[in-house]
Amino acid sequence: MIFVVVEEVIPETQLDRHTDVSTLGFIGGFIVMMSLDVALG
Numbered sequence: 001m002i003f004v005v006v007e008e009v010i011p012e013t014q015l016d017r018h019t020d021v022s023t024l025g026f027i028g029g030f031i032v033m034m035s036l037d038v039a040l041g
Helices: 002-009 019-040
Strands: none
């Protein structure tokens, strides 16, 4: 679901030819943020 949101809703990720790298970077950052939120509570 996050992949669809980043690919379709955030147009800045589609400006370059490295769209999958930027999408995976966004997803990785989201996972880190959620992990820190759960760990630090």
